[in-house]
Amino acid sequence: MVTTSVELRAPVERWKAEWADLYNEVVTTRLCTGCAACVIACPHDVLGYDAGGTFRPFHLEEELGPGGCSHGLRGCTSCTRACPRFRSWESEADSFLFGRVRQPEEQAGVARTTLLARSTDPELLEKGQDGGVVSAILIWCLEHDRIDAALISGLEGDGSGWRAVPGVARNREEVLAGAGSRYTYSASTLAYAEAVAGGAERLALVGMGCQASAPAVMKARKAGKVGRRLALSIGLMCSKTFDDAIFDEFFDARYGIARKDIAKINIKGVFQIWCRDGSYHEVPLKEGHAWTREGCKSCPDFAAEHADISAGGIGAFSDWTLTVVRTELGQEVIDAMVSDGALEVRPGGDDPGALALMDRLSSVSRRRWPVAAASEPRLGLPVTKSS
Ligand SMILES: Cc1cc2nc3c(=O)[nH]c(=O)nc-3n(C[C@H](O)[C@H](O)[C@H](O)COP(=O)(O)OP(=O)(O)OC[C@H]3O[C@@H](n4cnc5c(N)ncnc54)[C@H](O)[C@@H]3O)c2cc1C
Ligand code: SF4
Numbered sequence: 001m002v003t004t005s006v007e008l009r010a011p012v013e014r015w016k017a018e019w020a021d022l023y024n025e026v027v028t029t030r031l032c033t034g035c036a037a038c039v040i041a042c043p044h045d046v047l048g049y050d051a052g053g054t055f056r057p058f059h060l061e062e063e064l065g066p067g068g069c070s071h072g073l074r075g076c077t078s079c080t081r082a083c084p085r086f087r088s089w090e091s092e093a094d095s096f097l098f099g100r101v102r103q104p105e106e107q108a109g110v111a112r113t114t115l116l117a118r119s120t121d122p123e124l125l126e127k128g129q130d131g132g133v134v135s136a137i138l139i140w141c142l143e144h145d146r147i148d149a150a151l152i153s154g155l156e157g158d159g160s161g162w163r164a165v166p167g168v169a170r171n172r173e174e175v176l177a178g179a180g181s182r183y184t185y186s187a188s189t190l191a192y193a194e195a196v197a198g199g200a201e202r203l204a205l206v207g208m209g210c211q212a213s214a215p216a217v218m219k220a221r222k223a224g225k226v227g228r229r230l231a232l233s234i235g236l237m238c239s240k241t242f243d244d245a246i247f248d249e250f251f252d253a254r255y256g257i258a259r260k261d262i263a264k265i266n267i268k269g270v271f272q273i274w275c276r277d278g279s280y281h282e283v284p285l286k287e288g289h290a291w292t293r294e295g296c297k298s299c300p301d302f303a304a305e306h307a308d309i310s311a312g313g314i315g316a317f318s319d320w321t322l323t324v325v326r327t328e329l330g331q332e333v334i335d336a337m338v339s340d341g342a343l344e345v346r347p348g349g350d351d352p353g354a355l356a357l358m359d360r361l362s363s364v365s366r367r368r369w370p371v372a373a374a375s376e377p378r379l380g381l382p383v384t385k386s387s
């Protein structure tokens with residue numbers, strides 16, 4: 001049996017939910033992904049964020065305890081309006097972006113078209129994780145006055161510590177410095193303040209699905225100017241991120257691969273690790289699951305379902321990016337880049353295995369969403385005894 005309908009809720013007349021509701025329903029219930037959307041949406045700057053361990057927001061004022069906010073008591077609702085895991089986030093973002101909710105068979109989210117794409121720029125192809133598409137989009141949008149800056153992830157210092165940190169890219173060099181994938185968590189949203197302080201008004205956000213849903217959720221719930229500034233959302237397909245400890249406790253302790261020696265990591269059924277000395281290693285992915293980051297364990301979104309454009313590396317062609325175009329804006333950007341010669345594309349149907357795997361991995365992630373939470377993310381999953 002398959003669930004076929006979404007429970008309809010009465011329209012919310014006035015949004016009253018505040019920090020206490022977010023704390024009780026998301027932060028302390030394992031639904032929180034650590035996307036930091038609530039932190040950047042807070043107009044009173046009273047939310048802190050633990051970037052070094054739990055990747056969770058916390059309240060900076062102590063008077064009312066961790067779950068209390070004096071501004072919330074006076075009617076501030078910005079944090080709950082921004083959170084892409086609060087209550088009916090999936091159907092609200094779907095309705096805002098697509099004018100309808102996801103259907104049961106759309107496990108990977110609503111899409112206009114799915115392509116295989118790659119940059120035509122040799123440097124982007126070399127530095128990009130797969131086809132360099134994400135970097136190509138950012139550079140094209142910056143150079144064609146579509147955005148002022150991009151919120152991305154980079155590596156701390158000279159990169160040898162493999163610590164992913166949020167960063168701002170305003171030009172080709174800064175985009176290239178962030179190209180490639182880090183499999184530990186980095187909330188690109190947190191680069192928002194730096195970008196705005198530098199005068200940027202139109203921002204692209206690059207992040208995993210948990211972050212890529214934030215702009216649509218913020219706009220759907222009228223969270224204010226933070227949402228309006230997030231003009232383009234580029235999502236990375238993602239089953240999980242890992243705790244930073246995976247480098248020392250697993251790669252190094254078990255396989256003798258020190259983090260400072262690693263040049264590139266990819267995940268294609270195994271951890272593929274290229275080292276600076278030219279050596280190549282394959283490490284079993286299953287053994288690494290013990291270092292799965294806590295915030296990923298309930299996440300239902302593999303395919304970055306609320307991005308304008310989602311990008312992934314699964315499939316038979318390693319130097320192409322599996323590219324899901326979801327919105328009119330995403331379509332317009334991809335079409336313009338193709339006619340400019342910045343992107344080469346072919347139909348997603350050229351790799352039917354990749355499309356099937358994307359759907360399967362999307363269902364696998366959806367099964368993690370707790371039965372007791374809002375029902376929409378589990379739409380289309382077989383109803384099990386436990387649900
Ligand atoms: C943590 C993680 C898990 C992923 N898991 C999968 C998966 O299971 N299956 C799959 O098909 N694809 C997965 N991807 C996506 C894949 O690795 C590529 O990012 C995607 O195919 C785009 O490749 P590209 O060459 O077009 O991007 P590039 O041109 O290399 O650009 C990549 C962009 O991603 C940003 N980025 C890199 N690391 C992070 C990070 N930790 N947090 C936020 N932003 C980051 C960079 O700043 C850069 O802008 C994952 C990516 C990440 C970061
Ligand atoms: S999921 Fe994101 S927006 Fe929601 S509480 Fe966690 S960090 Fe904040």
Ligand code: SF4
Binds near residue numbers: 210
């Ligand atoms: S699995 Fe990926 S998209 Fe989901 S919470 Fe983890 S990092 Fe975010």
